[in-house]
Amino acid sequence: MEPISTALAGIALFKSAVDGIKSAIGTANDLGDIAGYIDNLFEGENQVQKKRNKKSGVGMGDQFGIKSVAQEVIDAKLAKEQMQEIATMIDMRFGHGTWSGIVAERARRIQEAKEAALAVRREAAKKQKELEENIKTGLIVAGVISAVIALFFIMIISMAKAQQEIVML
Numbered sequence: 001m002e003p004i005s006t007a008l009a010g011i012a013l014f015k016s017a018v019d020g021i022k023s024a025i026g027t028a029n030d031l032g033d034i035a036g037y038i039d040n041l042f043e044g045e046n047q048v049q050k051k052r053n054k055k056s057g058v059g060m061g062d063q064f065g066i067k068s069v070a071q072e073v074i075d076a077k078l079a080k081e082q083m084q085e086i087a088t089m090i091d092m093r094f095g096h097g098t099w100s101g102i103v104a105e106r107a108r109r110i111q112e113a114k115e116a117a118l119a120v121r122r123e124a125a126k127k128q129k130e131l132e133e134n135i136k137t138g139l140i141v142a143g144v145i146s147a148v149i150a151l152f153f154i155m156i157i158s159m160a161k162a163q164q165e166i167v168m169l
Contacts, residue, residue, distance in 0.1 A: 010047025011075060017041035018082045025089050042106065045079060
């Protein structure tokens with residue numbers, strides 16, 4: 001039942017952030033004064049969305065029950081309303097477009113983080129492939145060297161036997 005506790009934590013974090021922003025917005029001198037609340041707002045929303053999208057560990061009755069569906073719809077609408085209210089409050093306090101700038105900057109940073117993670121995965125895959133190729137090459141070289149050494153010993157043994165036969169004659 002962890003997804004439910006995660007969702008409850010997300011909802012609680014979201015509500016706490018909304019309350020914090022509402023109480024601090026009037027006295028905030030800059031966005032830095034409420035930045036922590038804004039971070040919590042987005043994190044709480046993110047946790048709620050993850051829970052809503054995941055649904056793992058929840059029984060069929062809970063997942064599709066009227067109470068569950070209704071609660072999710074109502075929570076989503078309330079969160080959307082509160083987000084809009086916060087956006088308006090921040091724009092009124094710090095100037096028109098501030099909220100959209102915050103949202104755009106957040107989206108840009110999330111995209112950069114995704115691209116960086118993808119680059120790391122690609123680099124790791126490239127290194128793994130190089131390692132596999134090096135191992136293959138090493139095994140081939142070792143096989144060729146072993147074959148040459150074996151042929152050399154066979155040749156020496158053959159020459160020794162031939163020499164013994166000549167001596168016996």
